[in-house]
Amino acid sequence: xxxxxxxxxxxxxxxxxxxxxxxxxxxxxxxxxxxxxxxxxxxxxxxxxxxxxxxxxxxxxxxxxxxxxxxxxxxxxxxxxxxxxxxxxxxxxxxxxxxxxxxxxxx
Numbered sequence: 001x002x003x004x005x006x007x008x009x010x011x012x013x014x015x016x017x018x019x020x021x022x023x024x025x026x027x028x029x030x031x032x033x034x035x036x037x038x039x040x041x042x043x044x045x046x047x048x049x050x051x052x053x054x055x056x057x058x059x060x061x062x063x064x065x066x067x068x069x070x071x072x073x074x075x076x077x078x079x080x081x082x083x084x085x086x087x088x089x090x091x092x093x094x095x096x097x098x099x100x101x102x103x104x105x106x107x
Contacts, residue, residue: 007057066090 066086073082 011057 070083070086073086074080076082
């Protein structure tokens with residue numbers, strides 16, 4: 001329960017910082033660039049904020065879980081064999097992800 005509270009507090013703080021930066025950048029733009037498109041940009045900024053904060057926290061927690069999983073697997077019945085298999089699987093997944101990304105970017 002406490003971690004959820006801290007996560008919410010962090011998300012609100014980072015969201016406020018992101019909105020301040022967006023507002024500061026919008027103030028620097030000439031008025032003719034903002035005419036008629038203010039609502040669309042606001043909705044887009046809100047979507048960006050949700051994606052960045054939600055995905056960033058989930059990714060950070062996933063990396064933490066993987067970092068803890070390796071020593072736990074190494075302490076298990078098969079020793080470092082399972083930890084090595086996890087690292088190999090992560091490497092294979094990363095390699096396939098990069099290849100798909102390169103194929104998608106080239107097309």
